[in-house]
Amino acid sequence: MKHTVILRPLIGLCLLLASFACGGGGGGSSSGATGEMVIEITDAPLDRALVARAEIEVTAIRVHSNAQADTGFLTLYSGAPISIDLLSLNNGLTQLLVRADVPAGSYRQVRLVIDSAELELINGNVYSSAAGTLGLTSTGTSGLKIFIQPDLVIQGGQSRTLLLDMDLSKSFHPVPANDPLNATSYLLMPVIKATNLSDTGAIGGRVLEDDGAGGTQGVANANVSIQPPGDPDPANSIASTGSLSDGSWKVIGLQPGTYDVLAISGLKQGLVPSQVVTLGNTTAVDVLIQ
Amino acid sequence: MKRSRATPLAALALGAALVAAAAAFASRGSTAAPAPELALSSAPAAGARALVRRLPEPSSDAALDVRAPSLGSTSASAPEAATAIEALEQALRQGVLDPASWSTMVAAHAADLEAPELAKLAECACDAQRELGVRLAALELLRARGSREAQPLFAEFEAQLEAAAFGPDSKGTTGFAAAASLAAFGGAQARERMLDRLEAGADPRQSSVCLHGLREGADATTLERISARMQGCAPGAAQERLAAAAQGLAPRLAREPHGAELAGAARALIEAAGIAQLDALARRRLLHSAAALGEAHSQHALCELALDPRVDAGLALEAAAALRASPVEELTAVLEARLDDPRLDPQRRRELAATCDARRGGPRAR
Numbered sequence: 001m002k003h004t005v006i007l008r009p010l011i012g013l014c015l016l017l018a019s020f021a022c023g024g025g026g027g028g029s030s031s032g033a034t035g036e037m038v039i040e041i042t043d044a045p046l047d048r049a050l051v052a053r054a055e056i057e058v059t060a061i062r063v064h065s066n067a068q069a070d071t072g073f074l075t076l077y078s079g080a081p082i083s084i085d086l087l088s089l090n091n092g093l094t095q096l097l098v099r100a101d102v103p104a105g106s107y108r109q110v111r112l113v114i115d116s117a118e119l120e121l122i123n124g125n126v127y128s129s130a131a132g133t134l135g136l137t138s139t140g141t142s143g144l145k146i147f148i149q150p151d152l153v154i155q156g157g158q159s160r161t162l163l164l165d166m167d168l169s170k171s172f173h174p175v176p177a178n179d180p181l182n183a184t185s186y187l188l189m190p191v192i193k194a195t196n197l198s199d200t201g202a203i204g205g206r207v208l209e210d211d212g213a214g215g216t217q218g219v220a221n222a223n224v225s226i227q228p229p230g231d232p233d234p235a236n237s238i239a240s241t242g243s244l245s246d247g248s249w250k251v252i253g254l255q256p257g258t259y260d261v262l263a264i265s266g267l268k269q270g271l272v273p274s275q276v277v278t279l280g281n282t283t284a285v286d287v288l289i290q
Numbered sequence: 291m292k293r294s295r296a297t298p299l300a301a302l303a304l305g306a307a308l309v310a311a312a313a314a315f316a317s318r319g320s321t322a323a324p325a326p327e328l329a330l331s332s333a334p335a336a337g338a339r340a341l342v343r344r345l346p347e348p349s350s351d352a353a354l355d356v357r358a359p360s361l362g363s364t365s366a367s368a369p370e371a372a373t374a375i376e377a378l379e380q381a382l383r384q385g386v387l388d389p390a391s392w393s394t395m396v397a398a399h400a401a402d403l404e405a406p407e408l409a410k411l412a413e414c415a416c417d418a419q420r421e422l423g424v425r426l427a428a429l430e431l432l433r434a435r436g437s438r439e440a441q442p443l444f445a446e447f448e449a450q451l452e453a454a455a456f457g458p459d460s461k462g463t464t465g466f467a468a469a470a471s472l473a474a475f476g477g478a479q480a481r482e483r484m485l486d487r488l489e490a491g492a493d494p495r496q497s498s499v500c501l502h503g504l505r506e507g508a509d510a511t512t513l514e515r516i517s518a519r520m521q522g523c524a525p526g527a528a529q530e531r532l533a534a535a536a537q538g539l540a541p542r543l544a545r546e547p548h549g550a551e552l553a554g555a556a557r558a559l560i561e562a563a564g565i566a567q568l569d570a571l572a573r574r575r576l577l578h579s580a581a582a583l584g585e586a587h588s589q590h591a592l593c594e595l596a597l598d599p600r601v602d603a604g605l606a607l608e609a610a611a612a613l614r615a616s617p618v619e620e621l622t623a624v625l626e627a628r629l630d631d632p633r634l635d636p637q638r639r640r641e642l643a644a645t646c647d648a649r650r651g652g653p654r655a656r
Contacts (some may be wrong), residue, residue: 147398230534
């Protein structure tokens with residue numbers, strides 16, 4: 001899979017698209033006013049101890065004001081595959097998918113058409129949709145349905161950014177399930193959260209461990225999960241990401257509220273409970289694992 | 291007794307049929323064929339204004355195209371209860387959605403529905419002839435629309451939900467959904483049993499399901515029940531789990547319109563946080579819960595806890611930190627003004643200043 005888009009935080013490559021009057025079911029209002037909708041994507045990787053590379057290709061992006069709709073979409077992009085390297089979208093980095101003028105109104109649904117995907121594990125095993133070893137659940141459909149909740153409200157002359165957060169840890173399913181490194185195939189059932197970046201905050205810090213000399217050191221490739229208060233099960237996480245080589249991590253696009261932060265690396269783990277995320281701010285949280 | 295409580299639902303369902311029939315008739319003439327798709331299309335690297343052009347309609351998602359004839363058909367321009375129920379029921383059957391994704395899906399579908407469609411949901415939820423998944427989907431949509439008070443459950447359905455949430459065959463998305471509906475529509479005793487399970491903590495999955503259910507479906511009285519339980523609960527993990535349930539629920543309640551009940555809940559939480567034998571993390575969670583309610587009394591009470599020199603220093607510092615969770619924007623200015631209070635010891639002043647900084651997103655020169 002070739003990379004067609006440069007990865008950069010919040011800028012990437014952007015499209016300047018024509019404004020147009022509202023029409024069809026995709027539009028949010030009939031006032032004729034338009035605002036700008038920007039869609040970016042980030043991820044939350046599954047255990048980095050297993051994954052060397054994870055890429056998907058998106059060929060169409062559509063939106064609708066109605067969460068139930070199956071027709072009448074507003075197509076923001078349709079064309080050459082946009083290649084997305086999910087492992088590189090980390091630590092608050094996002095990739096711009098599309099920038100478009102859309103009719104003012106509320107939007108509740110995004111359809112993402114994923115045409116191909118490839119997953120490489122650290123043992124060199126490669127699974128791909130082209131080879132038939134990576135199944136795409138949305139093949140032959142009008143796209144993967146992603147709900148925007150709360151609505152993305154776009155007013156005339158304003159710009160809003162919709163963040164699509166793909167949780168790899170919940171999206172790639174090995175078959176058989178009990179041996180991910182030696183699975184015969186994988187199934188891609190993308191878990192993607194859509195949030196309005198304007199209404200969110202972030203949380204970030206470092207994953208640390210005892211360095212054996214009375215201090216601490218950063219832990220690379222730890223899985224960091226943002227958990228509902230009191231729930232330590234990563235399967236129920238609200239969002240997740242992986243730490244970088246210096247142990248740093250960041251999760252963006254979180255609704256203001258209080259969360260527990262869970263970090264796991266191998267057999268070590270640490271939990272920092274009751275961390276408050278406020279609108280537009282980044283809460284600093286270091287997690288010591290042991 | 292439970293049957294008599296269910297009367298409003300049955301009555302609503304009867305009315306629902308009439309309203310729905312009228313609405314369906316009225317909308318029939320205006321239901322247009324799916325609108326042609328307007329498209330904007332360009333390669334991402336093109337960097338130029340693209341032309342507006344029409345694209346062929348994508349193939350329909352066959353998996354989402356299951357209709358329940360008895361509930362009517364659907365169109366993109368007229369969202370219907372039937373479509374929402376079918377989509378949710380299918381997700382329940384697949385069972386792979388995590389609780390957060392399920393809640394998002396339910397809320398998105400519920401937001402589309404017009405008032406007459408809500409009546410259809412009530413009709414569907416109380417129809418014992420339908421499968422549990424269909425009834426649960428309808429109930430979850432009603433919950434997401436805040437219709438909880440008007441929809442008490444029949445005893446049999448309540449038992450079914452409890453089994454789906456906590457029975458030996460409980461699994462996947464259905465367990466979480468059933469717990470949320472049980473907390474929202476079940477009787478007070480059902481919520482007490484959920485708190486019992488959470489306090490006992492015998493099974494981590496059941497605890498997760500309880501936390502989700504209470505977070506999504508419970509009401510302000512549950513916060514008071516949690517506070518009351520703190521007194522008799524053994525210090526440690528059980529207290530912490532109960533306090534976590536309060537912490538999950540409080541921000542949700544703060545987003546909904548409420549009357550005086552939040553004041554009572556906030557008072558109870560703050561009182562419980564003062565229990566001497568309380569687990570430290572449980573205390574923190576309770577204070578954060580009170581702050582997250584955003585209710586005037588609780589903000590004031592927490593400020594006083596943080597400032598009053600007679601209050602135990604540990605509790606005061608936790609109260610100061612908890613104010614970070616308050617959704618009341620004006621509170622930052624109020625706290626700033628109190629930083630010069632001569633009663634403040636240096637440690638409390640530092641904590642309050644840190645709270646102000648956290649609420650503002652950065653330090654201010656002082």
